Amino acid sequence: FSIFEDKKEEKEDEVISIFDDEPLTFEEKEEAEEEVEETLEVEETKDENSEDDLISLLDDEPLTFEEKEEVEEALEAEDKTDNILTKNISSSKDPSDINIEEISKKIGISVEDYTEFLNEYADTALTLEDDLKSEDENKKSHAVKTLTHLSDVLHISSLKPILENIQNSNSNNKIESIQSLYTTLSIMTNRDIKVKIQEDTVPELAEEMKIEEDIEIETPIELKEPIEENTITFKDDPVEQDILMAKIVKESIEEIVEPVEEAIEESEINPNSFGTIDLSDVKPIHFDFQINQAANELSLPVELIKEFVVDFIDQGHEETEKMLKAYEEGDLDTIQKIGHLLKGTSSNLRINPLADTLYKIQFCEDSSDLDVLIKDYWGHFLSFENQINHLVKS
Template sequence: MYYIIINHTKQIIAADNSFLQAIHANTLENLNRQLILETITLDNNNNNELSVKTSKDVLNFKSVSTPLSSILGDLTLINVSNIDSLNRDIPSDTIETELELFDLTIPKTPKHNIDKIESPESVDISFNEPSAPMELFEETTLETDKHTPIYIDIDKVSEEIGISNSDYNNFLSEYIDTAISLESDLNSNNQEKQSTASQTLMQLADVLQLPVVNSIIGKLNTTDKESAMNLIKKFYDTLSMLTTKKQLSEHIQPQDIVKPVSFQIDDLQLLDDIDTQDSPRENPRKNSVETTQKTNLSPDIDLLIDDPLPETNQYDTKPIEEVSTKNKPVTRNDNTLDTSTTKSFGTLNLDEVKPMPFEFNMSDAADDLSLPLDLIEEFVKDFIVQARTETKKMVESYENGDLESIQKIGHLLKGASSNLRIEPLSNSLYDIQFCENSTKLENLIYIYWGQFLAFEQQINNSK
């Protein structure tokens, strides 16, 4: 008698060691890996029988399922009995010989009929081998969709696991922290370290119901060194795209936006003595834990400057290269790129943006993060300095037509604001990070900057 426990997604999370040995898997980690690679398949369509197909043979078991309730959600306990062991007590004289079985199962077909059976020449038996284009597509899918978020239905998943949305976000954040801490082990030449790290990440991803993550990390120990490095990169890229945020939204219409004029860098009063160079790999956590609701901003609030946007071609649907920029001078210093050879998106004037107030309670953030209030205050101060510095780079990137740099800055600041529970800022920066239409960037950047100014004023006034 063996015992197996599976979760509601039909994945084995515990198994009898004797059962693992019987199916030549030996360890649960190895079994899950082979299930992912489909070198072992389980068929339990018949509730009274479990069929295990391996590369060597097919094993059939009698099974009895019992539903369980747990803090991890609904589980199923399966009692498994080896069918062969149930037949051991059958007298030997009742067992048919191979010859008798052969006579029973193979009809005596006339030889001339057999000769007429031919295999059609048109049958293509190569379908089991994956084609090169398909392999190429699978390898490049993530790169193609590198700006597409991977949405987690937090309401559904949290309910199935039996925890709150807030707890799920915290667990997801901890999972990403764990993944970051295990990166060196995943890249290690020590197979034992790599195996332990991948097993840990697979088990945690299973609890959090992250199949897209599990499918990547599960292949790690069965590939060569070069493929393993690509899988690890794909794993962390996937983590950076996980989000529990439902959708993007825009709060202000184009006609409400400040008129673009030449932007002066010095007007932002930036603190240039802060080193904000990006790390070799951006922390995926900065792109993961999101809130599920947005703050609704009233359109009646006087958010920006008094002059409405004149009817210009700023929102024309023509390609950017066709839009004349001769009346939109670009102010830059010697360290900026020469925009005469790039496709500038225009200019931004953040001086005339008015604050867009929203609610932020630092005490609530401290309680939610289980951190001392004075520590949160220090983090907030650091974030304000970081935001001003990075916004300078964002403006330069906008004037140079560098969409990718703008998205990276949005990603960086969004992660920091999300971790501090500054929800409206996080939402606006999320929109910037995943914006692919340059004509919408100006609106999104002004919204973000108006919210930032209001946030900065609130923090300064609270001192």
């Protein structure tokens, strides 16, 4: 009964509170009615939306097992694509983007000196182009190894993947990989560096045919002993007949081929050639090279200078061979360019007497002076090589 009495008292209190409230004014009644109408409209809208959602759910046919799998696979593929794109965007970096000031500070040299070394690196990459293109794996590997080592010295780690691509490239994509290296170096050095267009892809047989077509034989070829008709007598033995016929054919071919070969040899002589230079009898021309002094002037560690000069010696041998070949072909422009290349490197390494000899080759305009200048350069080079070999071994 106590519970019942409590509830009864609560009801009575509510009734009393209602009667105790003051009556609403006309304006308050209108505001209350408007609030009620707005509340009812919102509730009706919610009910309609709920009904529409319920109807659409009832109308949709359930997905089959195959459709569910397709939806799941599409969602997974979309997630993977987003992940790959995000990874590529976050990890992509321009290989030509290097901080020269930071690297120079790390090595301990000035920005100007580092820029010079970077330009020398680009020149070295250009001189090794033929080796990078070579079908000889040893030549290609040596060139890649040289450039990789120098890139380590210059702290250009972004070139490693490009050089690895060149090492692993085949004949189809080799030029593309080399051009990628040169494009990167072009941006780094602000120079236009491109792969030379190869024109030596014609098969050897086609070249030989072309040479034969260019030969003009003014006088007909005469046999030493013309074969007269009805002078050949065959014995009854068919084997002896074949031997005799083969001998006649062979002699006839030799009569024709010999003057043709002589004509080919004559056609291969380059009329523009400066001749040949034999460096085997050149003696070293001594001069003093102080590696410690060079290291102090360049503000570089002695060990780093050693690495540079050893690489320069390898480069010198390769470029000298090209210089001698250019001399035989009468190509003064190439000789001057090689002189400029080696002069720049030797000057940067403070090998001044050697740089002076190369300076003369670079600006030589009279081909008759080249023989003396090249031998003078080679004598100084041999002396420098002997000093470095002794220094490395000690």
